[in-house]
Amino acid sequence: MCLSIEVNDMATAVYPGSFDPVTLGHMDIIERTARMFDHVIIGVLQNNSKTPLFSVEERVNMIKSITSHLENIEVRSFDGLLVDFVHQCRADVIVRGLRAITDFEYELQMAQTNRVIAPEIDTIFLTTNLKYSYLSSSIVKEIAEYEGDISEFLHPVIAARVREKLEERRRLT
Ligand code: COA
Numbered sequence: 001m002c003l004s005i006e007v008n009d010m011a012t013a014v015y016p017g018s019f020d021p022v023t024l025g026h027m028d029i030i031e032r033t034a035r036m037f038d039h040v041i042i043g044v045l046q047n048n049s050k051t052p053l054f055s056v057e058e059r060v061n062m063i064k065s066i067t068s069h070l071e072n073i074e075v076r077s078f079d080g081l082l083v084d085f086v087h088q089c090r091a092d093v094i095v096r097g098l099r100a101i102t103d104f105e106y107e108l109q110m111a112q113t114n115r116v117i118a119p120e121i122d123t124i125f126l127t128t129n130l131k132y133s134y135l136s137s138s139i140v141k142e143i144a145e146y147e148g149d150i151s152e153f154l155h156p157v158i159a160a161r162v163r164e165k166l167e168e169r170r171r172l173t
Contacts, residue, residue: 012091013124016043016082020052021158022063023140025132029097032126034070041089042067046079053141053165066155083118094123099133141166 015033019026019042033040042063046056054062056077067073078085086094094114096107111123128135132153140153144162151159 011038012041012089013037013039013093013095014041014043014082014086014089014091015095016045016078016085018045018050018052018137019059019063020050020054020137021059021140021154021162022066023132023135023137023153023158024155025097025099025128025135025153027066027155028129028132029095029126030067030073031070033095034072037072037093039072039074039091040070040095041091042073042075043082043085043089044075044077046077053162058161062158062161065157081117083114083121086121087118092121094121096123096125097128098125099128099135 013033013036015030017026030040030042044056044059044063052059060075060077063075067075076089078088082094086092094111096111098104098107107123107125111125114121114123135153140150141162143153144150144166150162153159154162
């Protein structure tokens with residue numbers, strides 16, 4: 001027997017993150033999520049413990065520029081608790097990518113905590129494409145700082161923005 005998922009039951013999903021910058025690993029999750037849900041809201045976290053290279057507006061615009069081919073994607077910034085943002089979006093699903101077993105403990109803790117705070121919101125996990133399972137935004141930024149080749153990890157538009165931003169920062173210091 002084949003169980004089908006009622007798409008109307010889970011029409012809107014939120015994919016949250018810092019996206020500093022958005023990588024091809026994130027894009028893989030975004031494109032797959034866009035195929036599963038009617039509407040996907042990418043939530044770009046404004047303030048967290050990380051010091052971002054890009055402002056939240058820049059991160060939002062960068063994601064918009066490379067997701068314009070996906071009609072059901074919306075990109076918004078948020079601050080504060082993720083579950084509050086999910087409520088504001090009238091969504092009830094959070095999507096997270098799992099890169100490796102090392103992500104699991106943190107992700108489980110986050111999903112379970114969010115579920116205690118907001119039991120009506122579920123978290124689903126997509127395993128990241130193997131090709132990007134080791135990737136993080138920080139690693140990409142570090143490679144770029146040392147003028148290494150980042151074209152394997154970022155969309156060309158984003159790679160150009162990272163190089164520009166680092167150049168801008170070098171000129172200012
Ligand atoms: N491909 C490539 N890299 C990926 C990836 C993927 N599919 N998924 C994650 N990564 C990378 C990210 O780029 C990030 O790299 P970095 O640490 O170098 O910046 C790293 O893995 C961690 O990503 P993630 O776990 O998504 O962290 P985040 O900071 O991007 O987002 C939030 C975390 C926004 C979901 C979380 O902090 C949050 O919900 N904050 C709101 C406050 C809140 O509600 N707190 C209570 C939670 S219980």
